Amino acid sequence: MSSTAAGRKKQAWQAAVSRRFMRNVAWLFIVGGLMVGGQSVRLWHLLGQSDRINDALRDQYVSVLGEDIGTEPFGRLQFEAGKLQVERKIGLDPLRVMAALSRNDTIGLRIYDITLSGLSGYVRGEMAPDRSALNSFLERLSEDDAYAFTLTDSVQAEGAVRFTLEVGRR
Structure with a gap:
């Protein structure tokens, strides 16, 4: 085998390996992109759900504490509940x-x-x-x-x- 034939064979092998590597990298990017896209959609739905829960919770606080719920409505709600329990005992x-x-x-x-x-x-x-x-x-x-x-x-x-x-x- 001549050195040029061996060199061409080596180049052909390197080109095949390079194409296979690039094809695998492309598939990795496609699969990774789909995962990132799926997680983004999931995050978007969770953020929407979180907003709806926060709005419902605020409505509940407003129904008990009035429009000015303050910065710590849960603590204020606990305080009001404690006052009611004391009144019931007394x-x-x-x-x-x-x-x-x-x-x-x-x-x-x-x-x-x-x-x-x-x-x-x-x-x-x-x-x-x-x-x-x-x-x-x-x-x-x-x-x-x-x-x-x-x-x-x-x-x-x-x-x-x-x-x-x-x-x-x-």
Whole structure:
């Protein structure tokens, strides 16, 4: 074999190896590009889902905390939940019950006794001059956000209606 024939054979072999290498590199780029494209589509879907979850979570925070949710709404939510748990353990707050009664007060209202124990209680008093004044007072009390007042007893007395209300949380 001559040296030129051996050289051509070697060049042919190197060209075949080079073509095979370039074909394999091309396939690697195609497969890698498909993987990157697939992961990009997946990331795009996950980011959209994350935005929808964040929007729903913000709506929930706003429904509980109001429009100004602050920078740490979860911490504020935990604080508010802790306050509610303490209130439930303590029971009805006498000052808040009296505030609810006085917010809806009319001139003819007299409270004789407020008895609170745990999560319920009773208010005894009288409303002047008649039952219609008592009914309008009870209507205003029904709009209270924190407490539910239920008329359990009423008796017409001289110039007034004596009543007993049951008090509980809403």
